[in-house]
């Protein structure tokens with residue numbers, strides 16, 4: 001799966017935004033402390049090869065509704081191969097900006113938890129804004145939004161600006177400890193509406 005990831009990164013560096021998938025350690029961190037076990041409606045944005053999807057599936061309630069949305073067609077095909085027969089998750093080939101359509105298709109209430117694997121740092125500000133708007137509008141009151149960032153990227157003004165945007169949108173924004181067992185090391189922002 002690392003090979004597929006690198007190939008897609010070389011073809012679409014801005015939308016893939018990483019040279020290899022996240023580690024299981026980061027998957028554990030991003031899915032913790034967001035009340036996943038009691039969530040009824042869950043979405044994942046930008047699953048790539050499905051590292052966070054595995055973690056969500058292992059934690060979520062069997063009756064919880066869960067969808068994952070992947071923009072890249074090759075990554076989507078891989079996700080379909082891995083999870084297409086799994087009745088715990090529906091995978092869409094679409095942009096995360098269209099969250100509402102997917103929720104409607106599955107007749108889901110507003111989301112209790114949204115887990116993001118999106119590469120925010122490589123997105124233009126206009127795309128960051130429309131994604132954050134979609135996330136905020138589709139999240140239940142007091143719902144959780146979890147996303148990650150690379151430690152080394154925090155030196156850049158764009159990363160500071162993104163952190164400010166999170167604080168403008170959400171009532172609580174908490175930064176996790178650094179997950180060193182990830183290439184490159186990363187941390188999680190846990191945000192609450």
Ligand SMILES: C[S@@+](CC[C@H](N)C(=O)[O-])C[C@H]1O[C@@H](n2cnc3c(N)ncnc32)[C@H](O)[C@@H]1O
Pocket residue numbers: 015016017018020021022045046047048049050051052069070071072075094095096097116117118119
């Ligand atoms: C950095 S990779 C992370 C993949 C995986 N979550 C992980 O951590 O290993 C980002 C993923 O987001 C997807 N992506 C980028 N823009 C997207 C969008 N607007 N909607 C849905 N997925 C998107 C990319 O195709 C890629 O698979």
